[in-house]
Amino acid sequence: MxxxxxxxxxxxxxxxxxxxxxxxxxxxxxxxxxxxxxxxxxxxxxxxxxxxxxxxxxxxxxxxxxxxxxxxxxxxxxxxxxxxxxxxxxxxxxxxxxxxxxxxxxxxxxxxxxxxxxxxxxxxxxxxxxxxxxxxxxxxxxxxxxxxxxxxxxxxxxxxxxxxxxxxxxxxxxxxxxxxxxxxxxxxxxxxxxxxxxxxxxxxxxxxxxxxxxxxxxxxxxxxxxxxxxxxxxxxxxKTNEKRTYEEIKETFYRYLEYAKHYEIENIFYLRMQAQLFFKGFRSAASLRKELGYVDSIDGLKKLIELNARV
Ligand SMILES: Cc1cc2nc3c(=O)[nH]c(=O)nc-3n(C[C@H](O)[C@H](O)[C@H](O)COP(=O)(O)O)c2cc1C
Structure with missing residues (x-):
C-alpha cells in the first residue's frame, strides 16, 4: 500500500x-x-x-x-x-x-x-x-x-x-x-x-x-x-483476504467489549448493535437481530455468542 x-x-x-x-x-x-x-x-x-x-x-x-x-x-x-x-x-x-x-x-x-x-x-x-x-x-x-x-x-x-x-x-x-x-x-x-x-x-x-x-x-x-x-x-x-473464523471474531469482539468497559461504553442496546455488526456473516441479519433482542446484559450477550459458537 x-x-x-x-x-x-x-x-x-x-x-x-x-x-x-x-x-x-x-x-x-x-x-x-x-x-x-x-x-x-x-x-x-x-x-x-x-x-x-x-x-x-x-x-x-x-x-x-x-x-x-x-x-x-x-x-x-x-x-x-x-x-x-x-x-x-x-x-x-x-x-x-x-x-x-x-x-x-x-x-x-x-x-x-x-x-x-x-x-x-x-x-x-x-x-x-x-x-x-x-x-x-x-x-x-x-x-x-x-x-x-x-x-x-x-x-x-x-x-x-x-x-x-x-x-x-x-x-x-x-x-x-x-x-x-x-x-x-x-x-x-x-x-x-x-x-x-x-x-x-x-x-x-x-x-x-x-x-x-x-x-x-x-x-x-x-x-x-x-x-x-x-x-x-x-x-x-x-491486508489479507482470509476469511475469519467464528472464534477469531469472538476473540476480537470480546477484546472490544473489554475496551468498551474500560471507556465506560456500557449501553447494552449499543453493544448489541456492535455485536450484530461483528457477527453479521454468521447469521442472517434478521435472525441475529431477533436473538440479540432478548439480551439485556453483557453476560447475556456473551452467553448468546458462546451458544452460537456451538451451532
Ligand atoms: C454510520 C455512519 C456514520 C458516519 N459518520 C460520519 C461522520 O461522522 N463524519 C463523516 O465525515 N462521515 C461520516 N460518515 C461517512 C463515512 O465516513 C464515509 O465517507 C462513507 O460511509 C463512504 O465510505 P464507505 O462507502 O466506505 O462507507 C458516516 C457513515 C456511516 C455509514
Missing part, C-alpha cells in the same frame, strides 16, 4: 478508518488500530458543543494513545468556534479534520457539513483560520457535488482547501444528495489528485483490500478511507 505522509505525520500505509458517528467509538478505533489501520478518525464532533463543554460531546472527543495516530473530526461553520474547538483537542490527537460533507439535516441547518460546499469563500476562511491556529496537520473531508456530481466545483473547492493550508484532502466521491450509497465517481478523485499537490485520500464504496488497491491504481489517490466495510470488521485493515 501507498506511502502516505500528511503534513509531518508519516503513516505506515494508506488504509484509513473513516469517521463513523455512532459506530467508531474509542474502543472500536483502538481495535482497528491494533488490526492495522494506519490512521483512525473519530466520528464528527460538534465544535459548538465542544467549546461549550457539553459532557456527551467531550466523551465523543475522547481519544487514547493506543489508537494513535488518530484524527478528530469537527464540524461547524463559525471560524472562531472551529478554532477554539481545534485548540481544545489538538494536544491529544495527530490530525484535525473539518467535516464539509455531512448531509444530515441538523448539520446543514447550522450551515456546516455539506452546506459549506455551496460557500467556497467560507471554506477558505474556515480552513485558513484553523490551520493558522493549530500545530497538528489539518485535513478536510468533502464530497464531489451537492445535488449532482461536479468535477468543476469539486476541483475549485479542493484547490481552495489546498491554498488555504490543508495538509490533505479526503474526497468521499458521492454527492451530498446520495448520502451513503450509490455510484462513486472515481474520475473526480483522479481529477482532484491531478490538480493538487497535497495528498488526496479517496473514499466511497471500498469493500475489500483489492477495491482499495484498485482505487489507488486507477485514480492515483494517496490513501483510501474505509467506512461501511470496516463496521464490525476491523480485519479489513490486516
Amino acid at each position: 501507498a506511502n502516505l505522509k500528511i503534513g509531518n505525520l508519516q503513516l505506515k500505509d494508506g488504509l484509513i478508518l473513516a469517521p463513523l458517528a455512532g459506530i467508531n467509538d474509542i474502543a472500536f478505533r483502538r481495535i482497528c488500530a491494533e488490526h492495522g489501520a494506519s490512521l483512525v478518525y473519530t466520528g464528527m464532533v460538534n465544535a459548538n458543543a465542544l467549546v461549550r463543554g457539553n459532557k456527551a460531546t467531550k466523551k465523543l472527543a475522547q481519544t487514547c494513545d493506543e489508537e494513535r495516530p488518530v484524527g478528530i473530526q469537527i464540524f461547524g461553520s463559525n471560524p472562531e468556534t472551529l478554532v477554539k474547538a481545534a485548540k481544545l483537542v489538538q494536544d491529544q490527537v495527530d490530525i484535525i479534520d473539518i467535516n464539509m460533507g455531512c448531509p444530515d439535516k441538523n448539520v446543514i441547518k447550522q450551515g456546516a457539513g455539506s452546506a459549506l460546499l455551496r460557500r467556497p469563500k467560507k471554506i477558505g476562511e474556515l480552513v485558513s483560520s484553523v490551520k493558522k491556529a493549530i500545530h497538528v496537520p489539518l485535513t478536510v473531508k468533502i464530497r464531489s457535488g451537492i445535488e449532482k456530481f461536479s468535477i468543476e466545483d469539486t476541483l475549485k473547492i479542493a484547490k481552495i482547501i489546498e491554498t488555504n493550508g490543508a495538509d490533505a484532502l479526503i474526497l468521499h466521491s458521492r454527492t451530498a444528495k446520495q448520502g451513503g450509497s450509490g455510484i462513486v465517481d472515481w474520475n473526480i478523485i483522479k481529477a482532484v489528485k491531478e490538480h493538487l499537490s497535497i495528498p488526496v485520500i479517496g473514499n466511497g464504496g471500498v469493500k475489500t483490500l483489492s477495491d482499495a488497491k484498485l482505487m489507488m491504481k486507477d485514480t492515483g489517490c494517496d490513501g483510501v478511507m474505509i467506512g461501511t466495510a470496516a463496521m464490525g470488521n476491523p480485519f479489513i485493515f490486516e
Whole structure:
C-alpha cells in the first residue's frame, strides 16, 4: 500500500478508518488500530458543543494513545468556534479534520457539513483560520457535488482547501444528495489528485483490500478511507483476504467489549448493535437481530455468542 505522509505525520500505509458517528467509538478505533489501520478518525464532533463543554460531546472527543495516530473530526461553520474547538483537542490527537460533507439535516441547518460546499469563500476562511491556529496537520473531508456530481466545483473547492493550508484532502466521491450509497465517481478523485499537490485520500464504496488497491491504481489517490466495510470488521485493515473464523471474531469482539468497559461504553442496546455488526456473516441479519433482542446484559450477550459458537 501507498506511502502516505500528511503534513509531518508519516503513516505506515494508506488504509484509513473513516469517521463513523455512532459506530467508531474509542474502543472500536483502538481495535482497528491494533488490526492495522494506519490512521483512525473519530466520528464528527460538534465544535459548538465542544467549546461549550457539553459532557456527551467531550466523551465523543475522547481519544487514547493506543489508537494513535488518530484524527478528530469537527464540524461547524463559525471560524472562531472551529478554532477554539481545534485548540481544545489538538494536544491529544495527530490530525484535525473539518467535516464539509455531512448531509444530515441538523448539520446543514447550522450551515456546516455539506452546506459549506455551496460557500467556497467560507471554506477558505474556515480552513485558513484553523490551520493558522493549530500545530497538528489539518485535513478536510468533502464530497464531489451537492445535488449532482461536479468535477468543476469539486476541483475549485479542493484547490481552495489546498491554498488555504490543508495538509490533505479526503474526497468521499458521492454527492451530498446520495448520502451513503450509490455510484462513486472515481474520475473526480483522479481529477482532484491531478490538480493538487497535497495528498488526496479517496473514499466511497471500498469493500475489500483489492477495491482499495484498485482505487489507488486507477485514480492515483494517496490513501483510501474505509467506512461501511470496516463496521464490525476491523480485519479489513490486516491486508489479507482470509476469511475469519467464528472464534477469531469472538476473540476480537470480546477484546472490544473489554475496551468498551474500560471507556465506560456500557449501553447494552449499543453493544448489541456492535455485536450484530461483528457477527453479521454468521447469521442472517434478521435472525441475529431477533436473538440479540432478548439480551439485556453483557453476560447475556456473551452467553448468546458462546451458544452460537456451538451451532
Ligand atoms: C454510520 C455512519 C456514520 C458516519 N459518520 C460520519 C461522520 O461522522 N463524519 C463523516 O465525515 N462521515 C461520516 N460518515 C461517512 C463515512 O465516513 C464515509 O465517507 C462513507 O460511509 C463512504 O465510505 P464507505 O462507502 O466506505 O462507507 C458516516 C457513515 C456511516 C455509514
